Amino acid sequence: MTSDSPATRSIFSGRPLRILIGFILVVNGMFPALWILFTSLKTEAELTVKPITWLPHAPTIANYLRAFTDQPLLLFLFNSFMVAILSTALTLFISVLAAYAIARLQIRGRDLVLSAIIAVSTFPLVTLLVPLFEIMRALGLLNTWVALILPYTVLSLPVCTLILVSFFEGIPRDLENSAMIDGCTRIGALFKVVVPLSAPGVFTAGILAFVNAWDEFLLALSFNSSPTLRTLPVGITLYQGEFAFPWPVISAALVVGIVPVAILIVIFQERVVSGLTSGGIKG
């Protein structure tokens, strides 16, 4: 990774400082996840010990066994993944097209279009629950992935479009023009030149869309009531009772939910970073 942007390289230097900074970053980001991991290895009794314990006294995997046997956890994961991935793909596709139109083409009222797209995202989803339910029922989409994919796409569309607009505007027009001289259509140039060059932006937009879809609870609860279509956030609530909140088992389920996403992020970010550098060299 020699291609680091020098934006901060010049401000901080020195290996020990770097390690310290890395440590701070990891603690800030990972602490709650680690805490959940520790909790998932504790017994419920250990949680009411005073003063509290950090590392589990007698680690147990019983909570993981319960997490998998009490509820179809893998099914929840599968549903969440499919919904999140499909809606991310749809979001990216639609917002790339829209962002290109806004960033590059001469449209009258460009600001108006942009404002309109942002404006619609300023409505809290909670308040749209009932009309949305009616729409999904009218379209016969209740209890399907599509019932979630469509609203999740809309949920992320504005932010992704705006991110991509700001990235597309930073790509020199010359690159695109030369590609078009080489015989590319405008759309071809968009997908062969503009999108690869905006890889960090596309990646960021994709991650945001994925996580937005991955996190959502209220619509998933309301539109997909069938047990075979539950997503992870809805599924995890099934471990709790009316009053009981068994943190160790819920923690185990959360860990199982976080690990695949973490792996995905690690793989995905490496690819994007390397894709970026090779694309940059070509350009």
Next chain:
Amino acid sequence: MATASETTLVSAPAEGATKWWTRFLDPSERTLAVLLLLPAAFLLALIIVYPVGRLVWTSFQNLSLTSGLPATFAGLENYALMLDDPVFWETTWNTILITLITVPGALVVGMILALMANLPFETKWPTRLSLLIPWALPLSFAGLIFAWFFHSEYGVVNDVLRRLGFEGVIWFNSANWAFAAICLTIVWKTSSFMALIILAGLQTIPRSLYEAAEVDGAGRIRQFFEITLPLLKPAIVVALIFRTITALQTFDIPYTMTRGGPGTSTATLAMYIHQNTVDFLDLGYGSALAVVMFLLSMGVTVVYLRMIRAKG
């Protein structure tokens, strides 16, 4: 439908479709623009515009399901009701306060995180992962986890305070401490969003600019303020717009952490809307509140867009 037509647009083989293409492409950019915006417009119309239209219409009606009465036209009655509803004013003020605290808070923390994560680490994934994990933790559980962290007896925050020799704080027993706990949690959860967008921006800044600046003898601090910050502006504005809008919609974290307590001192407008619509089933009043919130976020968006246009 929209998707299908778009797929053909993209995958259309170059030779056969050239004529078809050129008719749409080169002569008129506007036609292409419309085509490209069509799928977005279609989805937004279906999922947002139609429901919002119904919402606005409902806001002018007397429609409380628990009254057992049919809906009647109410004009601006629901809006007038807000004026002397103390809970409306309190929750609105709380929402504005949360926005004013957490948006700059997340921006500063996110900027620091992004600059830190952009250092040339030998292995990158631990830091990248650390930026993204706060996002991957479902929001509905992040609030619960942090409520537990701030628990006066079993919480890790007080445990650390006690180990450092301080007295533990009963966070949720006081409006101010509860508010602080909520704001800290929101900043933690959202600063990674800021950092992510800023980091993506940082990576597109060409190295040559810094080299040139170094030749000119600019110091590191000056480089930051004269190169990094101005070039990051578009990314920062994007992040700010959406952070502000989501801050105005703050719901999950106070809902799971305090339920708006003690009393209603940490309740937000979105919580109040949710309560009126879903719990109280007063659809008319709830819709009117939502419209007010919409106007509030629209106002903010317009200000931001002006900012982009003025300086960009």
Next chain:
Amino acid sequence: MTLNKTLTLLLAGAAMTVTASAAMAQQTNLRVFVSSQHRPDVWRKAFDMYEAKNPNVKVTLETGGNTSEQQAQYLNTVMTAKDSSLDVMILDVIRPAQYAAAGWTVPFNEVIGKDVKAYMDRYLPAYAEANTVDGKVVALPAFADAMFLYYRKDLLDKHGIQPPKTWAELTAAAKKITEAEKDPNLQGLSFQGKAIEGAVCTFLLPYWSMGKQLVSNGKLSFDKDAAVKSLKLWKDFVDQGVAKKNIAEVATDDTRKEFQAGNVVFAVNWSYAWGQFQGNESAVKDKVGVVKLPAVEGGEPASCLGGWEWGVSSYSNNKTEAQKLVQYLSSPETSEFMAINAALLPAFPEKYTDEDVTKAVPWFANAKPVVETAKARPVTPRYNEVSEIIRTTVNGVLAGQQTPEQGADQMESRLHRVLR
């Protein structure tokens, strides 16, 4: 829809189609929403038994969300959208009045027949009351619940103390035990002070015990003195060190966990806690006693009524079959079956002393006097608003944000806006 058409055709006597459509009409599919925290697996067995007796009925069970609140959010969405997919739904005891006012449930009066009063009198009186709105039976009881006073039998025995009959006795007993035990982790009393539904009961327990009602004949009958006294009672527990300072963050299950860990002498909680206290992970197994909640000085003991009810959706296409199913689900037989197999408290008084029941769940015999004195929270369509006002006030007072007097003032003026 097809079914309605079929019935119309049948009534019209269109002989041509009778045979074909009769085959269709024979099969009725009923979708039942069951709360997933209340043993849907055992309810399934009850449905199976019904299907066996009624071969033309097929019951599908649906669950969603695991707390009363999440379920209400889901059902409110479905019902606001006038969705016909659900036929029967289980409702927290605080909701039937709201659902009836919204026109979401159909009354049972017709299927019950002439003697509605006798039919309802079979249930514990509080349930007859909670399910009747303006003479209409809007839902039928599924099972009962109430708040109990759990106490550490071992500690009370050790210090020669009888279970308290009044809150003053409880204070004295708690102080005596915690002082003698010298365990800094041991607290005298745990109850719910967080702004959750449980805090409504917290407020109402002493208020009712003073003989006051919040709502009488659909009108607000708020007694401010009693409200101040109730809020003061709880606040004093905190100020005197009987309850913990952080009581404003304690929810129902926090009380259960702390008692189960052996850190509490007295605890106010629902019936589910009993099973947990007797579990293998419990530090207080076989050391727990359960009695009626204490009364205020000179008052009657009162408990808060819980439990869940069956309602039939107005948007159902099979209302008659659905109501028949509910009558079965709310029968003494099913009640007994659920008591034995799922440890759900029966809504029928005689079932508490039933031999089969007491053999399976012996402590139900102790529960009977408590459930009998349990009072229903105000039966009003706007209950959610009433609840929100009470619980935020209780929470605010316990956190020291308001004095009991200020809290009662605020409660009164806000309740007046809702109930007039």
